[in-house]
Amino acid sequence: MAALYIHIPFCKTRCNYCDFYKSTSCAKTEDYIEALEREMEYRRGYFGDTPVDTVFFGGGTPSLLPPALLQRLIDKARSLWNLEEVSEITVEANPDDITEHYLDELARTDINRLSFGVQSFIDRDLKLLGRRHNAQQAVEAIRAAQAKGFGNISLDLIFGIPGMSLREWENNVLRAVILGVQHISAYCLTISDNTVFGDMAEAGTLIPASDEICEEQFMICHRILTDSGFCHYEISNYARGEEFRSLHNWAYWCGKTYLGLGPSAHSYDGDQRIYSVNNLEKYIDLAGTDRIYGREILSRIDKYNEYIMTALRTDYGIRRDALSERFGFKGLLYFEYCAGKFLRNGLIVREGNVYRIPPEKLMVSNSIISDLFYIEE
Ligand SMILES: C[S@@+](CC[C@H](N)C(=O)[O-])C[C@H]1O[C@@H](n2cnc3c(N)ncnc32)[C@H](O)[C@@H]1O
Numbered sequence: 001m002a003a004l005y006i007h008i009p010f011c012k013t014r015c016n017y018c019d020f021y022k023s024t025s026c027a028k029t030e031d032y033i034e035a036l037e038r039e040m041e042y043r044r045g046y047f048g049d050t051p052v053d054t055v056f057f058g059g060g061t062p063s064l065l066p067p068a069l070l071q072r073l074i075d076k077a078r079s080l081w082n083l084e085e086v087s088e089i090t091v092e093a094n095p096d097d098i099t100e101h102y103l104d105e106l107a108r109t110d111i112n113r114l115s116f117g118v119q120s121f122i123d124r125d126l127k128l129l130g131r132r133h134n135a136q137q138a139v140e141a142i143r144a145a146q147a148k149g150f151g152n153i154s155l156d157l158i159f160g161i162p163g164m165s166l167r168e169w170e171n172n173v174l175r176a177v178i179l180g181v182q183h184i185s186a187y188c189l190t191i192s193d194n195t196v197f198g199d200m201a202e203a204g205t206l207i208p209a210s211d212e213i214c215e216e217q218f219m220i221c222h223r224i225l226t227d228s229g230f231c232h233y234e235i236s237n238y239a240r241g242e243e244f245r246s247l248h249n250w251a252y253w254c255g256k257t258y259l260g261l262g263p264s265a266h267s268y269d270g271d272q273r274i275y276s277v278n279n280l281e282k283y284i285d286l287a288g289t290d291r292i293y294g295r296e297i298l299s300r301i302d303k304y305n306e307y308i309m310t311a312l313r314t315d316y317g318i319r320r321d322a323l324s325e326r327f328g329f330k331g332l333l334y335f336e337y338c339a340g341k342f343l344r345n346g347l348i349v350r351e352g353n354v355y356r357i358p359p360e361k362l363m364v365s366n367s368i369i370s371d372l373f374y375i376e377e
């Protein structure tokens, strides 16, 4: 199993909270597509014989590109790698880009999963976040996509937005459920330094939600979605049935090989992580050469720590046999020794062969997980 990620680094405007790599100039679209094609050629040997199961267009804002251009990239990928078994091709879409015409064109491509950045169904929040759409537009975009026959739709929501009450958050989650989408991602707002929110928080003009409110909102979401039949398969992700778990996300969390194309994209091949330059101009100039990449070789200890971190955030948890198969009996013993104190205070539970963090403790999982890491003296 392997995954292909293609970064589309364009946004019409910058949202106040977002520090993902993007440029607000779309003037270089054609140059960019050609650069991506050069990079694809350059990395044609990357997957070896492994078939690619999932493709993800993320951003930035992939829905700023005409669907025919996205399909051109899919065709290029098909000409270089084995995509015969590909079952999930996702595009991230901003609600304000979605028109009947856009959806008609999208329906003619191989894309079969749409991930809408809704964030909130409250116009006051959307304004604060700096989104270009209102709640009504988000609802209409999703209904229009459903009417066109897209049967695998995901939406992103954000909780911990300053000023959002528990009742308002409850309504947001309920509205997402009632829309009948197949997948919901609920992220806790992160305030990063190089964003408008970062500056506002520093100046004292934005008061971040407290940890207690974020934990309560997380649990409200968990209760509503699990009561509505969603399975909570990773800390931020819920699927309405097994078949709607995101294969792409799952590939990352299981440590499968993935290739990331475009500026700021990262790749992982089981041994090393490769980071591409996060500058559009440099990328366009140098794509197709080795000069855009930074590399990090993962030691056995890095791999152990990553495995613990990702496995504990999924519903799969840590299986004793899988852990000892990967890291030997010593790895298992080390984990069980560190997990002991968390088992006693209920922050980790053991069910037969499996260790998990119970859902109500997942929001404090960062502090638990870092205590389980193997730190070299
Ligand atoms: C990188 S964005 C790209 C998707 C698309 N451009 C959009 O805005 O809908 C993917 C998702 O990450 C989440 N996200 C981005 N910045 C975040 C932040 N600071 N805190 C929490 N979630 C964030 C949002 O839910 C967003 O929909």
Ligand SMILES: C[S@@+](CC[C@H](N)C(=O)[O-])C[C@H]1O[C@@H](n2cnc3c(N)ncnc32)[C@H](O)[C@@H]1O
Residues within 6 Å of the ligand: 005, 007, 020, 058, 059, 060, 090, 092, 115, 154, 155, 156, 183, 185, 246, 249, 259, 260, 264, 265, 266, 267
């Ligand atoms: C925050 S997630 C949202 C996924 C969505 N909730 C879903 O289930 O489809 C997606 C974002 O992660 C980032 N991303 C994913 N894979 C990446 C990679 N290999 N390299 C760089 N960024 C990546 C991109 O910014 C992308 O917009």
Ligand code: SF4
Residues within 6 Å of the ligand: 010, 011, 013, 014, 015, 018, 019, 020, 022, 059, 060, 061, 094, 117
């Ligand atoms: S949230 Fe999406 S639209 Fe907003 S700046 Fe980030 S990538 Fe662009």
